[in-house]
Amino acid sequence: MPRRVTSLDVLRGLAVILVVIHHSLPALIPGQPEVSGVTGFIFWRIKLLGWTGVDLFFVLSGFLIGGLLLNELGRTGSIDVFRFWCRREFKILPSYYFLLLVLAVTQTTGWIRGPFAHFFFLQNYLDQDTNVITWSLAVEEHFYLTLPLILVAVARMARGKKLHSLAFIPALASFFVAICLAMRTARFFFGFHPNDFMMSHFRFDSLFLGVYCQYLWKMHRDRCIQWAARPWPWLACAVVLISPSLFFSPKEKIIFPLGLLTVASGYAIILMLAVTRGMGRFENSRIAKSVAAVGVWSYNIYLWHWFWPFMKLPFYAEVQMYLGRAIPWSGAAAAVQIIVYLSISVLAGYLFTVLIERPFLRLRDQVLPPKAVPLQT
Numbered sequence: 001m002p003r004r005v006t007s008l009d010v011l012r013g014l015a016v017i018l019v020v021i022h023h024s025l026p027a028l029i030p031g032q033p034e035v036s037g038v039t040g041f042i043f044w045r046i047k048l049l050g051w052t053g054v055d056l057f058f059v060l061s062g063f064l065i066g067g068l069l070l071n072e073l074g075r076t077g078s079i080d081v082f083r084f085w086c087r088r089e090f091k092i093l094p095s096y097y098f099l100l101l102v103l104a105v106t107q108t109t110g111w112i113r114g115p116f117a118h119f120f121f122l123q124n125y126l127d128q129d130t131n132v133i134t135w136s137l138a139v140e141e142h143f144y145l146t147l148p149l150i151l152v153a154v155a156r157m158a159r160g161k162k163l164h165s166l167a168f169i170p171a172l173a174s175f176f177v178a179i180c181l182a183m184r185t186a187r188f189f190f191g192f193h194p195n196d197f198m199m200s201h202f203r204f205d206s207l208f209l210g211v212y213c214q215y216l217w218k219m220h221r222d223r224c225i226q227w228a229a230r231p232w233p234w235l236a237c238a239v240v241l242i243s244p245s246l247f248f249s250p251k252e253k254i255i256f257p258l259g260l261l262t263v264a265s266g267y268a269i270i271l272m273l274a275v276t277r278g279m280g281r282f283e284n285s286r287i288a289k290s291v292a293a294v295g296v297w298s299y300n301i302y303l304w305h306w307f308w309p310f311m312k313l314p315f316y317a318e319v320q321m322y323l324g325r326a327i328p329w330s331g332a333a334a335a336v337q338i339i340v341y342l343s344i345s346v347l348a349g350y351l352f353t354v355l356i357e358r359p360f361l362r363l364r365d366q367v368l369p370p371k372a373v374p375l376q377t
Helices: 006-022 037-049 052-076 081-106 108-113 115-119 132-160 169-189 194-198 200-219 221-227 231-246 259-277 280-284 286-296 298-305 316-326 330-367
Strands: none
Touching: 006 037, 006 052, 006 259, 006 280, 006 286, 006 298, 006 330, 037 231, 037 330, 052 081, 052 132, 052 200, 052 259, 081 108, 081 115, 081 132, 081 298, 081 330, 132 169, 132 194, 132 200, 132 298, 169 200, 169 259, 194 200, 200 221, 200 259, 221 259, 231 259, 280 286, 286 298, 286 330, 298 330, 316 330
16 A cells, blocks of 8 residues: 655645635635625635645645655666556546536536546547536646656667666656746737636646656755755745646636746745755644645545536535525535535545445555555655
């Protein structure tokens, strides 16, 4: 079984909580009151920040998947690409295809309009307006398919020049950061569309930042520990880099070229601090353990949180509307409603993790046992 790292589970839990809060909209929470004034300002800043949870997921995915592939590349000089793909799809496809099946049968949110695009993870290009939250799954799937091929190709070039098999990682990560930034800048001036942030070729830089973090941790661990000895200036830098997301969404032109990169860079700093230092006493607290548990179920929470409110659960709408009327302070009412929405989303994520994801992971480890004990993926 994979070794779980509590600090990484906490970050995953934080990422999915941010996303759920961001999607706490009146369409998903009936009777949600309007929140105004100072409370409303804080409320909307937190909700807007929630879109960055996906960027945190991207950086984490790059770090964890990069760890698997870089370990194999450093150990054997190559990567069994087909085996990697098969093991990854055992993790991704069962829960995802079960969701698509339920959406198709129930005709929830109009998924039936674009089955081809969703089945082959092309919705971020071909069907952006249907079930929009699944765009990030398509980005990650494209990354899983292409990263091992890129690593194998460039590793062969490195061997031809008698370099270490991982020596090219900084240049590779820098290339993808630069090319994504260049493409987003060009798009900013020519033909920008609000949904461009969904497209894989505009988002790979976030994932490659995670790969680069893994390289630093693997190849320069002592330097990373020394770098993290004074965490507060770095944490302040991360907050500054992420802060534009408090005021702008990824659909806005002003955030698209550089803002997506700064947000991902801020989370890369936070990731390295978590990996290098852990989370101190907080890591053993009940709050951290609860958020870490949410992180373990985060994939299925993410899959289901947008869709289950449209499935007309008994009493859900009535309870939310009652809370919106019964609690006199609109800020408190909205907060309680979000907690209810988040709690049911977590419960759904837990159930489908236990019923769908874990049985297929056990089957995966029987059919394709891991060659080494990996970090959580």
